Amino acid sequence: MSQTSTQTSQIRPLDRAFFSRDPRRVARELLGKVLVRPTAAQLTARIVEVEAYLGEKDPAAHAAAGNTARTSVLFGPPGHAYVYFIYGNHYCLNVSCEPEGQAGCVLFRALEPLSGLEEMAQARGIEVRGPKDLIKLTSGPGRLCEAFGITRARDNGCDLTSTASSLWIGEDGYRPRAIRTTPRIGITKAADQPLRYLLDANPFVSRKVPVGPGRSLP
DNA sequence: ATATCGATTATCT
DNA sequence: GATAATCGATATG
Numbered sequence: 198m199s200q201t202s203t204q205t206s207q208i209r210p211l212d213r214a215f216f217s218r219d220p221r222r223v224a225r226e227l228l229g230k231v232l233v234r235p236t237a238a239q240l241t242a243r244i245v246e247v248e249a250y251l252g253e254k255d256p257a258a259h260a261a262a263g264n265t266a267r268t269s270v271l272f273g274p275p276g277h278a279y280v281y282f283i284y285g286n287h288y289c290l291n292v293s294c295e296p297e298g299q300a301g302c303v304l305f306r307a308l309e310p311l312s313g314l315e316e317m318a319q320a321r322g323i324e325v326r327g328p329k330d331l332i333k334l335t336s337g338p339g340r341l342c343e344a345f346g347i348t349r350a351r352d353n354g355c356d357l358t359s360t361a362s363s364l365w366i367g368e369d370g371y372r373p374r375a376i377r378t379t380p381r382i383g384i385t386k387a388a389d390q391p392l393r394y395l396l397d398a399n400p401f402v403s404r405k406v407p408v409g410p411g412r413s414l415p
Numbered sequence: 416a417t418a419t420c421g422a423t424t425a426t427c428t
Numbered sequence: 429g430a431t432a433a434t435c436g437a438t439a440t441g
Contacts, residue, residue: 248433257433259426267426285423287434304433339434349425383433 201229201243201309201371201399208233208241208367210360216275220249220294220301224394227292227303229373231311233365234345238316242308242335242344243371246395246402248381250291252300256386260300270354271300278355278364280347287339290347292357292366306382306393308335309401310344317344328400337403 234240250258279291294301375397
């Protein structure tokens with residue numbers, strides 16, 4: 198039994214207005230929603246950790262470089278997939294937010310797999326034998342993209358509000374209990390702002406939450 | 416348990 | 429030419 202299963206498995210898409218808002222608001226409300234890849238196996242996974250990027254004025258955001266070939270999707274209409282390649286190795290998935298012209302987005306950092314786990318394991322190239330291995334499926338922005346077969350060539354610009362898309366976001370009635378925020382992971386600029394959102398105590402989040410104010414001995 | 420490090424390439428300065 | 433919204437392996441306590 199998964200951590201966040203629900204009675205029905207009916208999944209309905211989110212509308213464009215949901216994404217046409219401040220990325221912080223979208224990030225918070227995206228927790229508990231479901232990412233869907235309609236393959237034969239029907240890949241679905243619950244969103245348990247995301248980060249907000251605030252557009253051109255956010256030094257940590259790719260959009261800070263302006264509207265370029267790489268970032269053009271961010272400046273387009275909301276609800277579309279922005280996929281980029283990083284460290285010569287990994288893809289990361291975002292969804293564009295705010296009205297067209299504004300470049301805010303939300304990065305997907307961790308998912309809890311719900312269905313199609315065998316196909317995810319195959320895509321990840323790992324064997325699932327216990328809960329520890331299950332976490333390695335979709336816990337981390339690079340891992341979840343590999344599990345879902347997400348690449349820039351295939352998915353960048355995809356409309357995530359349409360069930361006709363090969364990748365979309367829906368909701369199944371699940372309501373998160375406790376939501377927590379922390380600083381964003383792996384960035385150097387604007388690293389102090391608490392723009393990472395996660396489901397508290399969910400085992401699939403990519404890193405443990407810092408305990409308290411970092412105290413070190415003098 | 417945490418720390419450090421190498422891989423590998425698109426993108427920007 | 430330097431850097432990067434990461435991962436997995438290896439080293440060390």
